[in-house]
Amino acid sequence: MTDHEHFEELISLRLDGALDEEGEAELRAHLETCRECRELLALLTGVHDALSIEKDPPEALLRGVMEGVERAEKTSKTVKMRWTGIAAGALAAAAALAVAFLPHNAKTPDSDSGIAAYSSDTGTPVSLFPDTKIGLPGEPAVCGSVDDLTGIRAAAYFRELPADIAQTGPDYIFANGDVGYDVPEELLEAHRNEAVRIDTPDPAGAVCLAVLLSDQ
Amino acid sequence: MTVEEELRDVRAAASGDSAAFERIVREHQKNVYNLAFKLTGSEQDALDASQDTFLKAYQNLRAFRGESRLSVWLYRLTYNASMDIIKKSRRGKLISLSSDEEGAVPEMPDDGPTPDEQVERRERLEAVREAVLALDEDKRRILLMREYRQMSYADIAAALDLEEGTVKSRLARARAALAEILKKRGTISFDTQSKRQIDDKEARRHD
Numbered sequence: 499m500t501d502h503e504h505f506e507e508l509i510s511l512r513l514d515g516a517l518d519e520e521g522e523a524e525l526r527a528h529l530e531t532c533r534e535c536r537e538l539l540a541l542l543t544g545v546h547d548a549l550s551i552e553k554d555p556p557e558a559l560l561r562g563v564m565e566g567v568e569r570a571e572k573t574s575k576t577v578k579m580r581w582t583g584i585a586a587g588a589l590a591a592a593a594a595l596a597v598a599f600l601p602h603n604a605k606t607p608d609s610d611s612g613i614a615a616y617s618s619d620t621g622t623p624v625s626l627f628p629d630t631k632i633g634l635p636g637e638p639a640v641c642g643s644v645d646d647l648t649g650i651r652a653a654a655y656f657r658e659l660p661a662d663i664a665q666t667g668p669d670y671i672f673a674n675g676d677v678g679y680d681v682p683e684e685l686l687e688a689h690r691n692e693a694v695r696i697d698t699p700d701p702a703g704a705v706c707l708a709v710l711l712s713d714q
Numbered sequence: 715m716t717v718e719e720e721l722r723d724v725r726a727a728a729s730g731d732s733a734a735f736e737r738i739v740r741e742h743q744k745n746v747y748n749l750a751f752k753l754t755g756s757e758q759d760a761l762d763a764s765q766d767t768f769l770k771a772y773q774n775l776r777a778f779r780g781e782s783r784l785s786v787w788l789y790r791l792t793y794n795a796s797m798d799i800i801k802k803s804r805r806g807k808l809i810s811l812s813s814d815e816e817g818a819v820p821e822m823p824d825d826g827p828t829p830d831e832q833v834e835r836r837e838r839l840e841a842v843r844e845a846v847l848a849l850d851e852d853k854r855r856i857l858l859m860r861e862y863r864q865m866s867y868a869d870i871a872a873a874l875d876l877e878e879g880t881v882k883s884r885l886a887r888a889r890a891a892l893a894e895i896l897k898k899r900g901t902i903s904f905d906t907q908s909k910r911q912i913d914d915k916e917a918r919r920h921d
């Protein structure tokens with residue numbers, strides 16, 4: 499260890515209140531003569547002080563989190579109903595349906611993921627729900643969550659819809675990645691700026707595909 | 715909260731028990747909020763990052779297997795949420811029309827810091843953060859542990875599987891490297907206040 503490193507260590511220990519008396523005396527004597535170490539101590543003390551804050555979190559934190567949890571619960575219940583219904587519907591019929599009727603200008607989503615999005619930065623497809631195959635026949639009704647919607651402007655969402663199940667209303671995709679249908683009005687209101695409506699171009703058909711343009 | 719109690723609450727919250735999740739938030743919100751504040755430098759951003767952290771935690775509770783303490787997991791989420799907000803605000807700064815913010819008078823409790831002090835504090839925290847981010851991985855990690863999370867030498871030693879003596883010397887090296895960066899950039903001066911404090915101490919000693 500060089501001399502310099504030795505005093506750097508004494509300075510560091512002092513900041514943490516871990517310097518013993520002997521070290522303190524040694525450091526103090528050195529500081530009398532060494533301008534460089536005086537400056538280092540001053541600078542690091544400033545950093546240490548700036549980071550020695552301890553604030554009480556505002557009440558809005560817990561309140562906001564619990565409200566968000568409540569919303570998430572409502573949304574995920576909606577989603578579960580939806581996909582359960584479909585899965586229990588006509589599995590055999592759905593399985594036979596091919597991916598077809600895609601609008602000409604839409605990119606075909608990764609057929610395994612069920613839901614895909616295109617990064618607006620790179621144009622490369624990313625799966626929104628990497629671990630789930632939502633909407634594919636026979637898959638149960640668990641909705642995954644999107645890790646990060648940052649930078650995603652357009653998302654394609656498709657599923658095979660059994661012929662005997664009619665689409666009753668639009669689906670919504672939420673910023674947290676949940677997808678829902680028959681979404682209660684108040685829930686939509688609460689997510690006014692982040693819920694994106696999915697319009698299905700072929701509501702009665704075998705394949706529904708929608709390209710979402712979020713306002714992000 | 716013991717490890718077992720914590721894990722029980724995590725399991726309960728994962729299956730929809732919001733009271734259990736509320737206990738988790740209450741237990742950890744102070745650490746989460748303070749870390750987010752130190753990283754972002756702003757109370758509003760810290761609040762947003764904290765809420766993002768806990769909501770993301772809630773969505774992913776089932777994925778938490780209890781291999782690490784919940785606090786460590788939450789630390790990672792907080793760090794990521796804060797960095798996301800920092801990235802967004804960097805982007806926002808480029809495109810935002812400044813007229814939006816002009817004329818907005820922030821609400822301030824009487825005894826709170828003045829807007830000037832808030833700006834100064836924010837600039838300091840931002841300068842320190844950017845310098846920390848410029849360090850190599852090892853130095854950055856140990857500084858985040860000590861200065862941002864206030865972990866003890868013993869806890870850092872355990873987390874990094876090092877002797878305490880090694881922790882002390884690595885921390886000293888990391889601090890010196892940080893000081894070097896801050897000095898070179900020279901964006902923010904920490905000297906005045908700290909020198910004053912040291913001079914005060916000297917003065918008292920001579921009394």
Ligand SMILES: [Zn+2]
Pocket residue numbers: 502505528532533534535536
């Ligand atoms: Zn020296």
